[in-house]
Every structure is written in structure tokens, then in C-alpha cells.
Amino acid sequence: MENEPLIDDAMKSELAALYQTADRHYHGLPHIEAMLALAAEHRHLLDDPEAVEAAIWFHDAVYDSRAKDNEAKSAVLAESKLSGRTNPARLARILAMINATATHQLPPLEDEDAASDAALFLDMDLAILGADPNRFDAYEKAVRREYGWVEEPMWRAGRAAVLTSFLARAHIFHTQSFRDRFEARARENLVRSLQVLQGQPQQSPRQT
Structure with missing residues (x-):
């Protein structure tokens, strides 16, 4: 109806x-x-x-x-x-x-x-993806728990591929309003997460 x-x-x-x-x-x-x-x-x-x-x-x-x-x-x-x-x-x-x-x-x-x-x-x-670092890290841990059946090396490789694909885009967000609000922080979060997945030294997250 x-x-x-x-x-x-x-x-x-x-x-x-x-x-x-x-x-x-x-x-x-x-x-x-x-x-x-x-x-x-x-x-x-x-x-x-x-x-x-x-x-x-x-x-x-x-x-x-x-x-x-x-x-x-x-x-x-x-x-x-x-x-x-x-x-x-x-x-x-x-x-x-x-x-x-x-x-x-x-x-x-x-x-x-x-x-x-x-x-x-x-x-x-x-x-x-553009949340503050603590919220983003909690999100990453929650997604990992959903994929708890995946062995760690396979998880790291697969998750790194997903995050890299987002970083490779000209824009993660489609709309200007979300780009203005979330794009920069999202890229910082994704780069930091990739460093963890790949065992690289981490940059300190922005605290603002």
C-alpha cells in the first residue's frame, strides 16, 4: 500500500x-x-x-x-x-x-x-573511516572479530588490500560535504591501520 x-x-x-x-x-x-x-x-x-x-x-x-x-x-x-x-x-x-x-x-x-x-x-x-582514532581502532578490532575464523597472515593480507584500494581512490567519499568532514582523517586512519597490518612503525594519530 x-x-x-x-x-x-x-x-x-x-x-x-x-x-x-x-x-x-x-x-x-x-x-x-x-x-x-x-x-x-x-x-x-x-x-x-x-x-x-x-x-x-x-x-x-x-x-x-x-x-x-x-x-x-x-x-x-x-x-x-x-x-x-x-x-x-x-x-x-x-x-x-x-x-x-x-x-x-x-x-x-x-x-x-x-x-x-x-x-x-x-x-x-x-x-x-573518518572517525576519531579511538573509534576507528575500535571499528577495526570489531571487524577483525567478525572475521575471527581467518588466520592472521591471510587477514593481514586481505585487510591491507581492502584499505589500499580505498586509499588508491581519488576520493574515498563521493560528496563534498563528507569529503570536507571526513576525508583527511579517513586517510590518516587507513595509513595508520596499514602500518599496523604490515608491521611498520606507526605515526602518532592526530589528537584533535
Whole structure:
């Protein structure tokens, strides 16, 4: 039904339960709440805040650190839950945002407003990279716990490759507002984390 909210309280409770399983050390409810707070802060920049909220709620709904299709499965779940609550075009843009979290590259959306919302959504998901050093370090430890089954040498190599790929981008964040706020700190955090992974001497993190 078009007049129903995309994400009602019952659905939020259902999704919240998925995010509170014991194996979620970072990709849990606090991550969703942090993104929702950023969405509220940037609501004036969003064309369809409710669609972005839906993408936030569903983007990590399926999460298995051993799997490589979590984003696709999360999108399938979103499609099954949201079909009938909105029109196909709006649902498609929600699914595009969810699937884009697999690479954090902008999805191919022709509508400029939808593309702008997707850019902000992806930046919200990566905002933790630009957090203060203590929060970033806690994030890194939490992700490592989610991949506790991976042996240390393989973890170091794989994680270093991920962080290096972000550093190699011209911009980690897609939007100017997030670049201004988080880009410099994110690069400092990633370089410092790489030094740890590669056993190099660390630079002192900026304390401001």
C-alpha cells in the first residue's frame, strides 16, 4: 500500500533482531543507528529520506563474513519485504543503493536526485573511516572479530588490500560535504591501520 510507511515499527523490530545476533561485532544495530543519525543530520540534502532510511535498515540485514553475496541477499530481502509498499521505480533505487555497498562505487542511476541520495548513503556507510582514532581502532578490532575464523597472515593480507584500494581512490567519499568532514582523517586512519597490518612503525594519530 502506497500510504503505508516504508519501514514501520514492526519491520524495524524484525530487522533490529537480525542486527543483534552474537556474530555481529561491527555490522550490528549501533552501525545502523549511526547511519540513521547521519541521515537525519543530512535530511535537508536528501531527495527521498524515507528511501535512504529503508536502504540503511536493509543494507546489512544479511551478514555472513564467510559469504561473498551478503549485499545481494540483503537486496533480495528488501525486495520481498518492501514490494507492495512503494512503486517499482522507488524500490529499484533502494535496491541499487543496497547492492552498491558491495563495492562502494556509485550505482548507475539515471535520475540525478536518486544518484545524489545514493552518494550520500554510501558516504554515511563509510563515515566510520573518518572517525576519531579511538573509534576507528575500535571499528577495526570489531571487524577483525567478525572475521575471527581467518588466520592472521591471510587477514593481514586481505585487510591491507581492502584499505589500499580505498586509499588508491581519488576520493574515498563521493560528496563534498563528507569529503570536507571526513576525508583527511579517513586517510590518516587507513595509513595508520596499514602500518599496523604490515608491521611498520606507526605515526602518532592526530589528537584533535
